[in-house]
Amino acid sequence: AQSVTQPDIHITVSEGASLELRCNYSYGATPYLFWYVQSPGQGLQLLLKYFSGDTLVQGIKGFEAEFKRSQSSFNLRKPSVHWSDAAEYFCAVGEGGSYIPTFGRGTSLIVHP
Amino acid sequence: NAGVTQTPKFQVLKTGQSMTLQCAQDMNHEYMSWYRQDPGMGLRLIHYSVGAGITDQGEVPNGYNVSRSTTEDFPLRLLSAAPSQTSVYFCASSTTGQGYEKLFFGSGTQLSVL
Numbered sequence: 001a002q003s004v005t006q007p008d009i010h011i012t013v014s015e016g017a018s019l020e021l022r023c024n025y026s027y028g029a030t031p032y033l034f035w036y037v038q039s040p041g042q043g044l045q046l047l048l049k050y051f052s053g054d055t056l057v058q059g060i061k062g063f064e065a066e067f068k069r070s071q072s073s074f075n076l077r078k079p080s081v082h083w084s085d086a087a088e089y090f091c092a093v094g095e096g097g098s099y100i101p102t103f104g105r106g107t108s109l110i111v112h113p
Numbered sequence: 114n115a116g117v118t119q120t121p122k123f124q125v126l127k128t129g130q131s132m133t134l135q136c137a138q139d140m141n142h143e144y145m146s147w148y149r150q151d152p153g154m155g156l157r158l159i160h161y162s163v164g165a166g167i168t169d170q171g172e173v174p175n176g177y178n179v180s181r182s183t184t185e186d187f188p189l190r191l192l193s194a195a196p197s198q199t200s201v202y203f204c205a206s207s208t209t210g211q212g213y214e215k216l217f218f219g220s221g222t223q224l225s226v227l
Contacts, residue, residue, distance in 0.1 A: 009153070032213040034215075036216075041220075041221075042220055042221070043117070043203055043205075043218030043219050043220045043221055044156075044203070044205075044216070044218040045218070046215045046216070049213075049215065051213055090155065090156065094213055100146065100158055100161060100171065101216070103148075103155050103156040104155055105153060105154060105155035106155050
C-alpha cells in the first residue's frame with residue numbers, strides 16, 4: 001500500500017522568501033502525486049498534480065513541484081511567498097484502481113511580514 | 114456551480130446523540146467520500162462510495178454509517194456520538210476515484226461532542 005510522509009509539521013518563512021515543502025512517498029510503481037492547500041476554515045483545493053511526463057509540474061498561485069523518482073520525493077516550491085500563502089498543505093499519492101488517494105499529515109505554513 | 118455542499122457547518126452534540134451530516138454534489142461525480150481531520154493526523158478516510166447503491170469502509174469507519182441512494186447525495190450518520198468523534202469532517206467527490214482524479218472538497222463540518 002502507498003504511504004506519504006511530510007516530515008515538517010510547521011514551516012515558518014518571511015514574506016518574499018522562497019519556500020520548499022517536503023513530501024516523500026512509498027509506492028512501487030509510478031504514483032499519481034498531488035499537492036492540496038487548505039486555507040483556514042476551508043476545504044482542500046488542488047494546487048497541482050503529477051501523472052507522467054515532465055517531472056517539473058506547474059500549479060496555481062505560482063507553485064511548482066518536482067517529481068524525483070530516485071529520492072521518492074515530490075517537493076513543493078514557490079520562489080517568493082505571499083502572506084496569503086499561509087495555510088495547511090497536504091501531499092497525497094494515488095494509484096490506478098485504488099479509488100482513494102492517501103494523504104500526508106500536512107505541513108502548516110506560517111508567513112511572517 | 115455549487116460544487117460540494119456540506120451542512121451543517123457547525124454542530125454540538127451530547128454523548129449518545131445521533132445525527133446526520135449532509136453532503137451533496139452537483140457535478141454528477143460517481144465517487145464520493147468522507148474524511149475526518151484531526152490535529153497532527155491529516156485526513157483519514159471514513160467511508161467512500163463509487164456510485165449509487167455502492168459503499169465501502171475506509172480507514173476509520175467505526176461509529177459511522179453511510180448510504181448512497183442517489184448520485185448527488187452521500188450522508189454520514191453518527192449512530193451514538195462519542196467525544197472521540199469530535200473533529201472536522203470533509204466530504205469530497207471526483208469523477209471516477211481511480212486514484213488519479215482531482216478531489217473536490219466541501220468546506221467542512223466542525224463537530225463537537227460533549
